[in-house]
Amino acid sequence: MPGIPKPVLTSTSSILTPQPCVEMMVFYPQLVPIIMITVADITEKAEQQTGLKANLDPKVNEALTTLVNAMQEAKLTERGWQSMGGTITGNLVNRLKVENHLAEHPELLDTPVTKPMFVFGLPRTGTTLLINLLNEDANRRCFLRWESLNSVPPPKADELLTDPRCVESQKMTEMSLKHAPHIAAIHYEDAHSPTECQFAMSQSFCAQFYDSMMAVPSYHEWFLNADYQPAFDYQKKLLQLLQSEAPGQWTLKNPWHPLYLNALKATYPDAQLVMTHRDPVDVVASACSLVKHVRRMFSEDVDLEYLGQQMLRTFHLMTERTLAYKKAHGWDAIYDVQYTDLMQDPIGEIQKLYQHFDTPFTEALAQSLDNYMGNNPKGKFGKHEYNLEEYGLTEAQIRSEFSDYCKTFNIPTRS
Structure with a gap:
């Protein structure tokens, strides 16, 4: 027919x-x-x-x-x-x-996950740059894209970049780059790049990952108020498995962690929390653009106004839960990083972060960070263009919605 x-x-x-x-x-x-x-x-x-x-x-x-x-x-x-x-x-x-x-190998479940660092913030606030910079520290262990869904057997430390599973995953990544360059211009990861730890949570089927790929309102409502503890319990087990052959201080990122900070802290009591902040006008527009392009890979009928409202509500809830967590645990319970500062002086911001967590910052690390920035300029895979009007939103509306958030965290805005 x-x-x-x-x-x-x-x-x-x-x-x-x-x-x-x-x-x-x-x-x-x-x-x-x-x-x-x-x-x-x-x-x-x-x-x-x-x-x-x-x-x-x-x-x-x-x-x-x-x-x-x-x-x-x-x-x-x-x-x-x-x-x-x-x-x-x-x-x-x-x-x-x-x-x-x-x-x-039940003995792996007795090994500690010590002082894991979690980088998060509203999407499009610099979490990817921050985690990639932290990944330059040889003492850190990031959750790599290729191992996130091909975790057994656990990779060896000296084979994280050469494991056949990594090589095959990179071939697929490069193929995707050819067929969907517009996605890479918005967000790109090599197979061996640090990826979002929600790909561990997605194996418990409680992850924003699914909500981004599809417009699924009933799952969206369920997810925003779900019990996240089972997902974090599994994530910890996965990290225990992966660190058995490739140890280091786990350094992870997931923009959506503000939705479930209490469950995160219950699982990792000594976790180091880092949150990035950016002008919400840019955040909402950029995030909507990314999700739009992703959903159009799977559907020919993407409701952009629904998408805009969905992002608005989710981000508002993320800021509310972050403030509630800080009020309950102290303002310093989360270390804050401004997107503008990170863009202007990325190495300086890493140095401040290390000082905050009493972590040695060496000349060798400074050189590695400088090399990374030289090899990965902004816009390496193309320019990302976006606008709010496409999603039925206005700049004034976003300014009003997030005015308290911007004032509380002293977030620089264009107006």
Whole structure:
């Protein structure tokens, strides 16, 4: 029938099978459902790929079910269904492998994760630059993109950049760069770059990662008020596994951590918290642009005004929870970094951060940071252009919405 996508067929890269179910369906007007996905599909495919049984914790199963049920809202294309199905299955596959490895090596769960540093802030506030600079410190251990979803066996310290899994992942990254250069201009990571630790949380299916890729309102509502403890418990286990062969002070980043700081601190009592801040007008416009481009990879019907309102509400909640955490634990419980300062003097800002946490700052590190900045100028992969009006928002509206936040944190703004 013209204009109607074909049923999704089973393949080695997709868990979408055209079999009757009621748990997850996409309906077309006056037609029977022709694209569907269930938790059972995902679980069966992951078990087939690993040879392991998926005995998920009830909280994790709840998260997976909530996510899968919400996918019918996303208006995904056939390719979108295949991609998202493969992504969710891949997350479960890695989780099963991690849990199996830890069951075979239970002693790893007794190893401490000491003073991990978490970098966060509203999206597009410089967290990527900051984590990449921190990654230049040989004493630090960052969560690398390639190992985030291919964690078993744990990589060896001297093979983090040469492991065949890293090499293969980099080939895929370079292919994506050719086919989607506009995404790289907004946000780019090599396979061996530090990535967001929400890719660990995504294996518990409680991660903003999914909310960015698809417009899933019911999952969005659930996620904003979810119990994040199971996701952090799993993340810690994953870090314990990965540090077994490649140790160091874990230094992680995830812009969305302000949503669940209490759970983070409960899991890592000695965590060092660092938050970046930027003019909210730029933050909202840039973040909306990134999510727009990502969602259009999976759907041909992206509601930009809904996207704008969604970002506005989420960012407001992030600032509220950050302030609540500081009020409860003291203003110095989170170390603040201004985006403008980071852009003007990145090495100086790293030096201040080290001083705050009583960490030695060496000449060798200063030279490594200088080399990194010389090799990675801003706009290396293209210029990112964006505007608020596209999302039904105005600069005055953003200024009003975040005026208290800007005053409280002394955030420089253009007006």
